[in-house]
Ligand SMILES: O=C(O)CCC(=O)C(=O)O
């Protein structure tokens with residue numbers, strides 16, 4: 773597996789898209805494992821919930837925790853793509869989106885090596901990428917020409933964002949139940965499926981694994997009080 777032939781040339785540098793990065797069985801297993809995690813493992817946000825694996829990234833350094841075997845399979849597979857400056861990914865963020873849920877425009881920020889890789893499970897979504905200043909203003913997402921890319925993320929695919937797509941452009945997922953294929957999605961020719969322009973794709977529950985490398989980690993130091 774390598775990235776050759778998977779570059780999304782129509783998007784700003786750099787985006788890679790690999791359809792069917794995981795098998796159906798692997799997808800089912802991920803969903804099963806995520807759903808059977810103990811309740812306290814979940815962080816409930818107002819519009820989605822998440823699980824942190826590998827530790828909580830922090831400016832003072834992440835207290836690294838072992839990534840469980842069922843996730844390690846995928847961090848190792850992604851690690852082989854050589855995207856993290858010679859390092860291995862050491863952090864996985866699991867996001868769960870019900871239909872109608874999304875994520876606000878944001879940058880992933882400086883706590884991570886500037887590459888983000890995401891596996892989609894259970895449902896497709898559309899990841900929209902915008903110029904930052906325009907995106908601060910209200911109702912940005914209706915202003916078509918400020919969008920720099922729209923990526924159709926199919927179930928079982930891997931998407932990679934780096935360079936300007938990591939550091940400059942915000943990414944966001946709209947809070948909708950259904951996505952309409954515009955035909956202009958920059959990665960459409962790399963997708964596994966065939967999509968007619970105007971096709972309506974109903975969302976189901978999507979579980980995404982966002983796999984990154986946190987360079988600054990620390991070990992817990994327990995001081996004995998004597
Ligand atoms: O679920 C996704 O594909 C995106 C998640 C994301 O952008 C993040 O957690 O920073």
Ligand SMILES: [Fe+2]
Pocket residue numbers: 878879880943
């Ligand atoms: Fe993000």
